Amino acid sequence: MTMKVDLFYSFRSPYSYLALPKTRELVTDYDLDVNLRPVYPLAVRVPGFFKKANPQFARYVVRDSTRVAEYQNIPFRFPRPDPIVQDMTTLEVAAEQPYIHRLTRLAAMAQLEGRSLQFTSAIAPVLWDGSVAGWNEGDHLARAAESAGFDLAAMDAAISTDPDRYEQVIAENEKDHAASGHWGVPTFVFESEPFFGQDRIDLLLWRMQGKGLAKR
Template sequence: MKTITYYLSPQSPWTYLGHDRLVAIAQKHGAAIEPRPCALGKAIFPISGGLPLNKRSPQRQAYRLVELQRWSEVLGVPLNLHPRFFPIDESIPATAIAAAIHLEGNAAALKFAGAILRAVWAEERDISNEDTLAELAGGCGLDGAAILAARPQALGRYEAYTRDAIEQQVFGAPWYVYKGEPFWGQDRLDFLDRALAA
């Protein structure tokens, strides 16, 4: 089976904008998706030249907002440019996703990740709050209490995903890998689509 490895940040607006399109593209080609939440801000940016948003130049911060608005309108995906709960400690929702992978499998965790992304960028919810995460998990048909209980054990899995991302030379999110070929950003999904069709 065709398999896409999907490195993501649960608080990235670009990951949010591409998430449902990625799922649709994979379904079209009969491909499986392996979601891999990783520590973008704390581990990957420092060794790859990336900067957290608040340390980027004013010009870059301003243009980011222009691009987010453009993509939101073009895709017809609702997006709050200034969400109330952003930024947050991404390790909290990321380890919840990692726990869901372990307990329920990739497909269930992928659905959960989509709910988490929508929560921060479209629903003004705090994805670093465990009650919120439990509710989101329940809305996806998952056992929220079990996922939260498994978060401490999932930390090792999250760290392993981050090490793997570093080995794969990931430097941003979303990042997709198919047959060893990397695709950075939701604006590269057309290229991934073509690769899957080849």
């Protein structure tokens, strides 16, 4: 029987991006279905989060995620522009958030089709791997989406006609994420047990194997 895991994912989280290669390997190697469920980043989900966090928090995340990428040989550079419109000097988060709303709604649409992991695996590297100067410019996202069998223009058009439908999907994801026992991303949830962080995938695999996870 195919095992199922939820993956709560944010497009601003470097660790979410860094979790994708191992996650895809799991799906390739094992009889496993990973339901990637996009949520908004803490900057949007928890107003004032960065102002309340230790000032060293963001600096450490930058240093550590860069180190993890180097160790795992994953192409990596922080997105330009940042998916969250935020003044990193004052830590003020802008009221208008065009980038993260678009990205998260697109992934929610792919989730409804049962293909959110495929969509995100194609799109996220455009933001994070440093291969393009501006991920939001030109046809970078469209070509990446097309490589995974998605029509980005059609998706954008569908979302623009009924954005509330996709906001409801995201809200439900955030509700279930909060109920899982963790607030950060990436969080994998298997049989109601949360595994937070890209460095807990091996532990997740161990747990699933103990429950009979089979190789493909």
